[in-house]
Amino acid sequence: MIDYKTINLGHGSGGLMTQNLLDAIIFKAFSNPYLDKKHDGAVVKIEGKIAISTDSFVVSPIFFRGGNIGELAVNGTVNDVAMCGAQPKYLSLAFIIEEGLLVEDFIKIVNSIKDTAETCGVQIITGDTKVVERGKGDQIFINTTGFGAVNPKGNIGAKNIKVGDKIIVNGSIAQHGMAIMSQREGLEFESTIVSDTTNLNFIANDLINEFGHGIHLFRDATRGGLASVLTEIASEIKKGVSIIETDLPLDRQVAAACEILGLDPLYVANEGVFITIVDQYIADEVVKWMQKDSKGKQAVCIGEITEAHPGKVVMTSTIGGKRIVSPMIGEQLPRIC
Template identity: 60%
Template sequence: MDANIKMQLSCPMPKFDFDTINLGHGSGGVLTHKLLSSGVFDVLKNDQLNQKHDGAIFDLKGQLAFSTDSYVVNPIFFPGGDIGELAINGTVNDLAMCGAMAKYLSLAFIIEEGLRMETFWQILDSIKKCCDKAGVQVVTGDTKVVEKGKGDQIFINTSGIGLVHEHARIGLSSIQKGDVLIVSGNLAAHGIAIMSKREGLEFETDIVSDTTNLNFTVEKLLNKFGLDIHFLRDATRGGLASVLNEIAKDGSQGIDIRQIDIPMEEQVSGACEMLGLDPLYVANEGVFILVVKKEIAKEVLDFLKNDENGKMASIMGSITDQHIGQVILESSIGGKRVVNMLPGEQLPRIC
């Protein structure tokens, strides 16, 4: 693990008999029990988890949203975060983009044998911190261990249930011609932060991942603007370009955006130049796209700029009834081009 990104543990690691996780920790026997009772349960403790049921039993009143996601990031620790943080924020944010405030999560680990106990503890600690920050509880979970070489240190799956905000009507069908597109912050930091630490590609940079929970920002937006927020989506894997294409193609809309209004940190755009990557396709973990009613766009922008997750927000384009299914970008020099979906992983160019 990179010493620079080692976090301060909020709770000390208990004494385990093993320095590393082995197959026995996933067997369901004594080792599993020990890992859970003096480890996971203790860190994440809450009324639900303390019941030690096979599943969680609870009451929730209102319309519910349910989402799941798996996390396989490499490296598992990166500038600005780690896989545990992504696993909590990712599912919390997926629910937020449905207009729902996450309440309960499930948490499942698939661990490759040989993972250092200390590393696992760091991840668990950061999961705990993220849950507290986002106001969610892990209420059920699972731990499996696979043989060396059958995984990549650790994979995490989280699923979440959230309560849909009473004023939320977020969906492709709510989008109208003339609606305005807002991007909540600087693009591409997460993907470049990860890449800067990838084996074989390490380069010196201060770029940190933007991973964060967006649920409170969305809740405040919905409290204030409610039905005039027509669509939300976080620009994670596939980046901004993929989200816009999903809106254009799945929602049968035309989209116009302006390159000049897409915010990006100078360092990030420099790294993209150097690596031959298009930032529009690079992953984000704390940036979301809003489609809002034209008349309130400026007000939403001002509101976002006063929120910790929207300081760099920008109005970047609009919905049109022209070129349905296509995203057209006006380049910084005034030319126009289509922004398409990527046909696979973005590959660095030769020269």
């Protein structure tokens, strides 16, 4: 039973108050045989190669149009594991709560984590809860670490990328960043843009099942946007990346918002956008296949890997000119995820 309205330092003590918070909210939401043991760790079995990824989520505001920090914390890590060519199965979950967080907000976040985990098919198997004094945190930070078995039918890795490979993106870019930005204090700008946070694990795994070794790489375009992912890949593979600006899927409202604020949508964060680099001979088929999946309806080929300009991303602009897409330096917008 919860007879308090806010979370305080005692809830991070490891004593009865912590136990009460965990029992009434966490264990109730996530009950499963691993977590129900209430130990400091969980024991699981995963066959074959295991992909692991960790992320801390510090997004502000914690509730935003289209999602909240809890949903983001599940989808973000699930997607990072999926981008390794693995099917995420288990998550650890660690909260750092600022004293004063409303219990009702915490419950909303936990329930959202529960629903999102169910959608993704992952179980929360171990966790941690810490509380810091007022002014030493910002409502709530969440770390998730995800684990899952690598799909043995796949062979995902930058080393497989060849000149001629096609670059396919699953959907419209820049939505998450613009959704957050439109809600930030002090920004005199309102919109109905919603975050694109979603789980990409099923579409990624199904792509491997369908196209096997024809799929060379997955990468989600989160912090730093599509530009950062592409410049990182170009630099890693020491080949060129060519993209066509007019082929980039970009919602009109998002494009307009970017223009108003002077932002380049290529650098704005996404949470449900990924690229896949595939063998050129199957690219059209992959695009058509993705368009039938709810997470890939707007799938489109946006470019290819080239011999020319190794290590660089070159974009053919709307009016036909070419420009180098530079890596982002700092960021226009902190705490986007």
